[in-house]
Amino acid sequence: MNEKLSDYMDGDLLLAPQVIDTLRNNREAREAWTIFHLVGDVVRGLTTPDDGFSKRIFAALEKVQIEPDYDPLK
């Protein structure tokens, strides 16, 4: 599965339904998605936030709904 995940990261949109579904249900796949992106960012010279950062964002997002008329640029 991780090879398909790697392909999807690089633009193989045909894999989207399968990859997204797997990421939703498979912790190992989510870990691979996280680390593959970390590798890319480090190669480009970006360091990493602490390991709990994205999880904190997810927790914050749980209280948020999409608002049709909200302009995030204002």
Add this chain to the structure above:
Amino acid sequence: MGIAQKPLELKPISFPSGKTASFAMDKPDIDSDLVRRAQDGDRHAFEMLVVKHQRRLANVISRYIKIAQEVEDVTQEAFIRAYKGLKSFRGDSSFSTWLHRIGENAAKNYLTAQKRKLPAHRLGEGEAEDDWQETSTAGANFEDPERLLHTKQIAQVVATAMAALPESERTALMLRELDGMDYETIAKMMGCPIGTVRSRIFRAREHISAALKPLLEPNRDRRW
């Protein structure tokens, strides 16, 4: 967090075709696909975007804000704004450009609220484009030594793992991650089939990931 350092310095890349890697290609638009899914109510698709863009967005915000914890707070705020306003994203610019503008506004609003001055080196309005990784040299102040050490360790492990890769795998990964080339272009540059490029990039990622996991393991249960 999300601080720009020099990209990894590795051996020069040589190609059987004699071509040079001096241009970047447009990436197929995974982001737009994930945004569309998130707009349709798939919150998980937005979480995938968070994982992908967190360091890039934090890097943009760190041009304005120098305290690492504050950068995290504003980065989180920017993602919340982006999610709330996802319906307003119509694809006129790339998702990353749109997100970075949200991040810049969030940083400016934060500084205004804090009654601080913007850093003298802040970027102009025209520099909110999708070129963050090449242009940014600013960064937040990592005041936490343990965190700084962890960051350096990660960079070192990646550099060591990259150096240990077969040249063909290292080259393919660098062309993809650093130059943003698609598989077809990399295949032409390297004189090999697209399927070989795909395999080389995957093997390189797997190898580096395996080297990184022990370093990330203590925080494993805290990740996504």
